Structures are given as C-alpha cells and as structure tokens.
Amino acid sequence: MFTLYMRSGSGSAAVEAILAECGVAIQLVDVPRDGQGFDNYLAINPRGEVPSLRLPDNSLMTESAAMVIYLADLYPQVRLAPAAGSPLRAAYLRWMLYFASAVYMADLRYFYPARHSVDPAAEAGIKAKAEIDLNRDFDIFAKALGQGPYILGEVFSAADIYAAVLISWAPDIEAVFARHQNIKRHYELVAARPKITPVWKSNSMFFHD
Numbered sequence: 001m002f003t004l005y006m007r008s009g010s011g012s013a014a015v016e017a018i019l020a021e022c023g024v025a026i027q028l029v030d031v032p033r034d035g036q037g038f039d040n041y042l043a044i045n046p047r048g049e050v051p052s053l054r055l056p057d058n059s060l061m062t063e064s065a066a067m068v069i070y071l072a073d074l075y076p077q078v079r080l081a082p083a084a085g086s087p088l089r090a091a092y093l094r095w096m097l098y099f100a101s102a103v104y105m106a107d108l109r110y111f112y113p114a115r116h117s118v119d120p121a122a123e124a125g126i127k128a129k130a131e132i133d134l135n136r137d138f139d140i141f142a143k144a145l146g147q148g149p150y151i152l153g154e155v156f157s158a159a160d161i162y163a164a165v166l167i168s169w170a171p172d173i174e175a176v177f178a179r180h181q182n183i184k185r186h187y188e189l190v191a192a193r194p195k196i197t198p199v200w201k202s203n204s205m206f207f208h209d
C-alpha cells in the first residue's frame with residue numbers, strides 16, 4: 001500500500017491523481033502546514049514539505065515530480081509515460097521538469113515571498129517578479145502546446161496531470177485562460193477525466209462543472 005503525506009490542493013494532488021488514474025489504492029495522511037502538530041514530520045520529509053510518499057516496501061520518497069515519473073513508469077499498462085528510448089520520452093521529461101523547476105518554484109515565490117529573502121522589505125518585489133516569471137513560463141508553455149491537445153500532441157501523459165495541478169495555482173487562472181485558450185482547453189481536458197475529477201474536487205481545485 002502507498003501512503004501519501006498530503007495537504008489538500010498542494011503538490012500532493014498530482015501524485016493522488018496519478019495513482020487514481022492507475023487505479024491504485026492509497027492511504028492519505030493529512031499533514032498540517034509546516035508539519036506542525038505532526039509527530040516529527042521532518043523524519044519523513046527533511047524539508048517539511050508535502051508531498052511525501054511511502055512506498056509499499058516502506059521506503060520514503062520526496063519530490064513530487066520524481067513521484068509522478070516513478071509511478072507512471074511503475075504502471076506502464078496505464079500508458080501515462082512514453083517508455084525510455086521512445087521518441088516522446090525527451091519531451092515528456094522536459095515538460096515534467098519544466099513544471100517542477102520553473103513553474104513550481106515561481107509559484108512558491110509568489111505564495112511564500114517571505115521564505116525567499118531575509119529582508120521583509122523585499123517581499124513585494126519577490127511576489128511581483130514571481131508573477132512576471134509565471135506569465136512568461138505560461139507563454140512558453142502555450143506556444144509549445146499549440147493545438148495539443150496534450151503536451152505530447154495526441155498522447156496523454158502524466159506530464160499533463162502535473163502541469164494542470166501547477167496551472168491550477170496560477171495567481172489569476174482566469175486571466176491565464178483568457179490569454180491562452182489552448183491552456184484552458186488542456187486544463188479542462190485533464191480535470192474532466194473521470195478518474196481525476198474526484199481528486200480535483202476533494203482537493204478543492206479550480207473546476208468548471
């Protein structure tokens with residue numbers, strides 16, 4: 001059994017959605033912000049972040065993108081990841097890491113500016129720059145997505161799920177959708193998947209019925 005240490009609406013939603021697509025049962029453990037009140041959460045995740053994933057062999061993983069890549073490879077029959085060596089593998093990894101390193105980090109700077117400087121006076125500037133960076137990163141993504149409908153063209157993958165979770169945190173998601181109709185279509189395709197909609201709803205993520 002997998003145990004997912006999570007918080008509603010956080011990066012754990014991507015891992016939850018992948019496991020839902022794979023039809024794998026998981027135990028969810030809600031972790032309070034900063035792990036406060038949790039009995040030594042730092043022993044599970046030394047950075048005190050969610051998600052963390054306990055694997056059936058009792059070992060632990062941190063880093064949401066690594067979990068998504070690992071799980072998609074673990075259940076190849078679900079076809080959430082192009083196999084190593086296949087022509088789409090490079091683009092798949094590129095976009096997984098793009099969302100993990102560029103978009104996720106800009107989101108964290110936007111939502112937690114105080115954590116990114118020792119100078120409280122810097123917070124407003126950090127937040128403003130994070131929003132500029134996010135808009136640039138969505139522009140880059142929209143251009144690459146084109147008519148899609150998925151990141152890999154006609155082929156749906158775990159990268160689409162991961163991207164949609166990160167897009168859901170956009171400071172103004174309606175503005176992103178207004179600027180990029182293809183991102184809106186992509187997001188809605190992911191959120192409307194029968195196995196993913198319940199995850200979106202239980203995580204209170206942006207969703208049009």
Ligand SMILES: N[C@@H](CCC(=O)N[C@@H](CS)C(=O)NCC(=O)O)C(=O)O
Pocket residue numbers: 010011012032033034035048049050051062063064065100104108
């Ligand atoms: N690189 C990490 C980042 C994880 C992360 O920053 N998670 C946020 C929530 S989305 C968090 O736990 N922040 C600390 C907190 O909110 O207490 C990953 O991808 O798993």
